[in-house]
């Protein structure tokens with residue numbers, strides 16, 4: 001099966017891209033997505049709807065949350081998606097070793113090919129990124145490289161920029177530094193508050209994340 005063979009160590013994105021554009025995938029074996037979330041799950045909802053409507057030629061194989069009461073778990077439940085809470089361990093900003101292994105094992109068991117971070121509030125490093133090399137994608141609420149880190153929309157307001165937006169990028173060892181795949185601009189209005197600006201950035205996110213994952217699923221984005 002495609003998913004399990006893609007999880008074999010040593011299978012590169014070049015391999016995966018060839019497979020995506022081959023008949024094997026168009027013959028009905030869909031790309032499988034793993035989604036990691038800590039928050040309310042609005043991006044998960046947008047992605048799930050796009051998979052259901054066929055905008056994205058993929059299926060969500062597993063939703064993982066590090067918070068037991070994350071809204072994303074309710075979204076997953078409502079959409080009938082496989083989902084799990086896995087305790088993050090003893091650190092506040094990253095997974096401890098045991099938790100990291102549990103996340104990797106769950107995603108492998110679910111046979112996912114691509115991992116989408118949607119507001120997952122733990123930094124993923126070393127072992128996880130090696131296990132899914134070049135297969136972890138994130139959404140960030142600013143036009144990177146401007147305003148990496150937390151509450152990027154507030155940073156944008158504080159700096160007085162007139163345009164901000166959102167970015168889809170690969171995840172590497174840095175904070176919001178991986179290769180940029182797509183961006184969408186959002187105008188900052190004179191009377192914007194942090195919450196009104198963030199609401200418009202989220203609207204942009206809900207269009208940009210599905211359209212970018214759809215391009216990945218069609219093999220239109222290179223991973224070299």
Ligand code: GRF
Pocket residue numbers: 037038039040041042043044072118119120139140141202205
């Ligand atoms: C999004 O704004 C995303 O850019 C950031 O976390 C937020 C998650 O929101 N990384 P939601 O849980 O998808 O509503």
